[in-house]
Amino acid sequence: MTAFLVVLVIILFGVAVMQMGKIFQMSRPQTNTSEIANDKDNNTQGWLMLAMVLFIYALSAYSFYAWWDVLLPQSASEHGLQTDQLFLISMIIIFVVGIITQWLLHYFAFRYRGQKKNRALFYADNDRLEFIWTIIPVIVLAGLIIYGLFTWTDIMNVDADEDPLVIELYAYQFDWRARYAGDDNTLGEANVRLIEGVNQLGVDASDPYAQDDKVVNELHLPKGRKILFKMRSQDVLHSAYMPHFRAQMNCVPGMITQFAFTPNMTTEEMRGTDEIKEKVAKINKIRTENNVALAAEGKELLEMYEFDYLLLCNKICGNSHYNMQMKIVVEEEDKFNEWLKEQPNLATILNQ
């Protein structure tokens, strides 16, 4: 890959130098030429237009070939399977339409490049054509809209019958905390005005619901159970972005936002997929290569990477926005329960 980049840079640099040479040549005053395109220009530029569409195709093909593996792995949440499906359908439509229209645009630019002897066709209107290319987008978009809206409603409407596990995601500059609702599965009231000492989330200590709440700095989720996240922010806007679960919601100071999903793969299962194995191998190869350079400079080496689900901040929130993250662990329900049991509840912490 690096070798390819070096070659690319050299080629592009060469092209740039050549063009520069041309520029100087061209910028010299010439006699008897006009700045209006003549047949020769039309011809050259027409051919270049044809080359342009081929460049666009080649760039797309190369991008897919080279970077297909950087895309997100399969969805780790149930609703994500639906959105991925919709994403794929939309992408196919986009590519079909894109390939055809770009071809027509550039091919016409090439095919009808001007010549003195040619005559353009006076063709100002055709209601039938206009109707066709109005109605086709209408039908396609209607399909996409309906599909999209059903999916959206499905994701956003949380049914209380499903008995979701309630977890609060709490954002502040520049870290995350998670609060589990405890045995009663109801979060205690909280407000930033109550923040004091160890009560970092401003939970109301007098609220009976709050006593069994548990605050942690690593998010554990049980596989197969619906999780209802209640999001809060302490200072500025943040966004809880969990790309592997196709989940995102802003955290807004002064209000509680929510998002729900059901994890369908444990961290271990995800690590075992071919996609992730390849990705981890690739990343570790890069890191090993970088370490050679770092070792030479006597700097600290990079640790080898192991895959974990991530919670990232995805709304600009200050200088360390780029490093506001939390690890997410998805495990089987019994393991999750064991882990949760070990965490101290709020009553214990506040009474210490």
Add this chain to the structure above:
Amino acid sequence: MSAHAEAHAVDHHDDHGHHHKETFITKYIFSQDHKMISKQYLITGLFMGIIGIAMSILFRLQLAWPDEPFTVMEIFLGKWAENGVMDPSVYLALVTIHGTIMVFFVLTAGLSGTFSNLLIPLQIGARDMASGFLNMISYWLFFLSSIIMVMSLFVEAGPASAGWTVYPPLSALPQAIPGSGMGMTLWLVSMAIFIASSLLGSLNYIVTVLNLRTKGMSMTRLPLTIWAFFVTAIIGVVSFPVLLSAALMLIMDRSFGTSFFLSDIYIAGEVLHNQGGSPVLYEHLFWFLGHPEVYIVLLPALGITSEVIATNARKPIFGYRAMVASILAIAFLSTIVWGHHMFISGMNPFLGSVFTFTTLLIAIPSAVKAFNYITTLWKGNLQMNPAMLFSIALVSTFITGGLTGIILGDSALDINVHDTYFVVAHFHLVMGISALYGLFAGVYHWFPKMFQSRMMNKNLGYVHFWVTAVGAYGVFFPMHFIGMAGLPRRYYTNTAFPYFDDLADVNVVITIFAIITAAAQLVFLYNFIHSMFHGKKGPKNPWKSNTLEWTAEIKHIHGNWDGPIPHVHRWAYDYSKMNKDETDYVIPGQDFVPQHIPLQDDEEEMNH
């Protein structure tokens, strides 16, 4: 000359024919002549563009090679880049000011300001804008706001750094980010003045188009450029005041202790008194302008393209009425889609459904426009002037960028790509690059009109075009992939996440293309400045165009036409029209019939 036009001339320019003695100041500085004002807009816009693009190169260097020292950073950023490595706070400042400058100062004022001013009076057959004085004020307010925005770069704590959308509370609290101190105050002051400038300009454009059209220039005979500028001005008048209200409330929150957008905040170890406000309210107000703003940027570019493509294809624009209808439909829809920027803001999901619906609807008039452009090329006799190349490329990026909008406009899909590089790639292609291409097309096409028939060097134009066209795709096409990989925008570096290590080489590719593309703009600048003074003089109507501006005097006189204003007898697109017997063009040997030529004997009337 008819009574109508005479009254016209007398009303507005009783002095016409014997000009005031103009001093240097009234001619070049406080000029009330629309042609001079348009040049002032263009040059200020280009200057701001240089700053905006230079900033993007700096932060692209940081993204491609984090922790690598660059002398260029030390030179430009000084204390914010000790040892040549950029500081996180200045990274955010750069992306913020890059966005602000490019969207407002280059693509709103530089594009719409330049060409609305130049073309509205010239193409509708008016001697000047309805109010030359307001027009002058509009430019000088824009100049003042540019000065303040540039000044804010030199504030000690740094310029505004909360992103170009300046969402509170981040933008309201200096404790949250250093840029939200003095830098943010100057940003708000600059934008408030900018909005005043834009409103004065827009009102003037609307009044001029409605009232000062020459005899025979009915609305359905207006060139599409004018339709685009006219509708753009209307959208501006409808939506910019809302941004002003948001800016004023933000100023109140920042300086006078109100709580419009702030509530329940604990920062820097203390609880703020603010209670009951909502940042979501700000988002609504901002995007009520912010989305129409996309079309304020784009419609003038599409208008310019329509004119340039028809002229250079030597064909009428296909489906003139459909084009006008889609401009109107886009304008209307653009004011009811703002919520698609807020699907995951915490807004009620039902609203999300409504905005998904309206957003995807806007794809229909956009598709109609794209197909009409393509059909205009079909069986044309394309004259590949640089302006034409940029116009074709505009259609290409408009399609590519527009198509990914289908994903982002769909609330269910937006969840996972919101605020990632996918969005950055999308909007740069569909509005940034497309609108810039419109700007370039306009400059190459109307340069002779601006500078007394001097023309820009076409070969330099070709070099500029091809490097830009290839480079722009090279920058923004790969960017979709890192977005789909889940990489958030506005990250100072991606090294905090080993997961994103494999994106490093994509970022290098993007940066290399960005540097090459930016370098190509130097060719344009050289060509622009050189041609201004030494450009070869071309004929009066170099592109053999139908519109009225090419009948105006080459020498810039206040009043545009030395004699009476020409009357209009046809629409602007009678290119390659044949006579009744199909033996020759309507005017034998000439493939175009300018708007001021009356209907010929052997010509079929076409309803225009």
